[in-house]
Amino acid sequence: MKASSKRLIIDTATAWLYVGLFDGDTCILEHYEKGQNNHSVTLMPTIERLFKEAGWTIDAIDAFVVGIGPGSYTGVRIGVVVAKMFAWTTGKPLFKVSSLALIASGTSRDGLVMPVMDARRGNAFMALYEKRGNRLSLVQEERHGALAPFKDEHPDASPLEQAKPDLGLLLDSGLLVAVDSIHHLAPVYLRKTEAERNLDDGR
Amino acid sequence: MIVLSVESSCDETSVAVARDGKEILSNVVLSQISLHQAFGGVVPEIASREHVKGVTVVFEQAIQEAGIKPQDIDLVAVTQGPGLIGSLLVGINAAKAFAFAHGIPITGVHHIAGHIYANQIEDDMLFPLVALVVSGGHTELILMRDHYRFEKLGETQDDAVGEAYDKVARVLGLGYPGGPIIDKLAVEGTTRYPMPHIKTAGKYDFSYSGLKSHVINTVNTMKMKKETVDPKDMAASFQEAAVRHLIEQSKNAIEDHQAKMFIIAGGVAANKALRKAVFDTFKAVKVSVPPFKYCTDNAAMMAIAAHYQYQTKQRTDDMALNGASRLILS
Numbered sequence A: 001m002k003a004s005s006k007r008l009i010i011d012t013a014t015a016w017l018y019v020g021l022f023d024g025d026t027c028i029l030e031h032y033e034k035g036q037n038n039h040s041v042t043l044m045p046t047i048e049r050l051f052k053e054a055g056w057t058i059d060a061i062d063a064f065v066v067g068i069g070p071g072s073y074t075g076v077r078i079g080v081v082v083a084k085m086f087a088w089t090t091g092k093p094l095f096k097v098s099s100l101a102l103i104a105s106g107t108s109r110d111g112l113v114m115p116v117m118d119a120r121r122g123n124a125f126m127a128l129y130e131k132r133g134n135r136l137s138l139v140q141e142e143r144h145g146a147l148a149p150f151k152d153e154h155p156d157a158s159p160l161e162q163a164k165p166d167l168g169l170l171l172d173s174g175l176l177v178a179v180d181s182i183h184h185l186a187p188v189y190l191r192k193t194e195a196e197r198n199l200d201d202g203r
Numbered sequence B: 001m002i003v004l005s006v007e008s009s010c011d012e013t014s015v016a017v018a019r020d021g022k023e024i025l026s027n028v029v030l031s032q033i034s035l036h037q038a039f040g041g042v043v044p045e046i047a048s049r050e051h052v053k054g055v056t057v058v059f060e061q062a063i064q065e066a067g068i069k070p071q072d073i074d075l076v077a078v079t080q081g082p083g084l085i086g087s088l089l090v091g092i093n094a095a096k097a098f099a100f101a102h103g104i105p106i107t108g109v110h111h112i113a114g115h116i117y118a119n120q121i122e123d124d125m126l127f128p129l130v131a132l133v134v135s136g137g138h139t140e141l142i143l144m145r146d147h148y149r150f151e152k153l154g155e156t157q158d159d160a161v162g163e164a165y166d167k168v169a170r171v172l173g174l175g176y177p178g179g180p181i182i183d184k185l186a187v188e189g190t191t192r193y194p195m196p197h198i199k200t201a202g203k204y205d206f207s208y209s210g211l212k213s214h215v216i217n218t219v220n221t222m223k224m225k226k227e228t229v230d231p232k233d234m235a236a237s238f239q240e241a242a243v244r245h246l247i248e249q250s251k252n253a254i255e256d257h258q259a260k261m262f263i264i265a266g267g268v269a270a271n272k273a274l275r276k277a278v279f280d281t282f283k284a285v286k287v288s289v290p291p292f293k294y295c296t297d298n299a300a301m302m303a304i305a306a307h308y309q310y311q312t313k314q315r316t317d318d319m320a321l322n323g324a325s326r327l328i329l330s
């Protein structure tokens, strides 16, 4: 992506709705607010409002960026579907980024950072990143499982449950991945559905 | 007026393009049925995941087949409900993003209005009209005095007729979905198993739990006594009773409201025994059944309903449009 390109970035994987308009790594406008499990209602009006306030139209966008999870299944689908549709119907490139990387990018200090999302029953979606200056790098792949042992394994990492994403840091760190086939993009759920797990278990 | 419509209320991802509420320019349906068969029914989370995978491909095909450009579209329509909420939200957000990207107005449409308007594709509606809506989730009689005016006369007090078909098919070990299987098998059977006469409080209401339980109990009792159940005869006996109940209540509605037209709508409208019974019974009114391909969920029917909804109400929605698993037809 060229440095001056205009980007729309969307993440709906957690309770916090994130929409940002960027020119290069300069944030023009952004919205970061806790929702009530209603991203389906709020995402599109938020995008509409930001475009209006910035005086941009969707045709001016050079690339779309979307958080693809893990996170809330219903939530992450909203952002992924909207981003897929925008990219496909405008013919512009689409970049994907881990929703856990988005959280990690919001860390305020250098060192190991452990983005964590609650996945109920003592389980979490989690990963491990390291921030040094303007670089964020992946240390441990994202996973679903019990949080306590993961924390015990990495006592020097600071858990981070929620933070406003920093697109500049993600860009500098090369954590945005170009999507080759927009049609085939799907969220990262990290888990099969309960019905599939039961079938696998022969129940 | 060109309408692009999106339907994703259950396990079909569909996009259609229609002109002037009549001409279907394209109707692409991506069915997930084979994925859900292993589970004996639709798994909502799997359905939602599949909709995300398929939705832009289906849009692309529908627009290409229709031979139009996005700028040619006057209205984007999308099924708002009722249906599986996770599935609905995928179609709704896809439709909103598409409409926003091209500056096209958007409108949410009731799924059952779509099933009813599937009949307008080949026939023209005559009013007053009585519609029998029959599917896995619905069994109801609706009166229409004009386009896009719906009055519910009655509905099932318990199970939907399609649900009863699925349960009966399951107890007979016939697989899923039960409707088409029983319909096919019944042709080869005789109605030798006695079935209860269904009674309801209202003369336009339906009840299928008694009939369903009767079949399940009969089959289980026979199995216990080591008697063989002939699935063909059981299918024929059940189907005869199920269809007779639909016909009797429909007859009440047609006569009381001096209907000029009677239509059937919904997945069970594909049932051959029901189609034959309505043509055999209702000679004094014009009878319309939807073409087979428009009986199951599809976006073409939603485009036709959207056209008439817009013509009647001149109303559209905004970007806050949301799905509803339950929604009143109005």
Ligand SMILES: [Zn+2]
Pocket (backbone or CB within 6 Å): B111, B115, B135, B266, B267, B296, B297
């Ligand atoms: Zn339906």
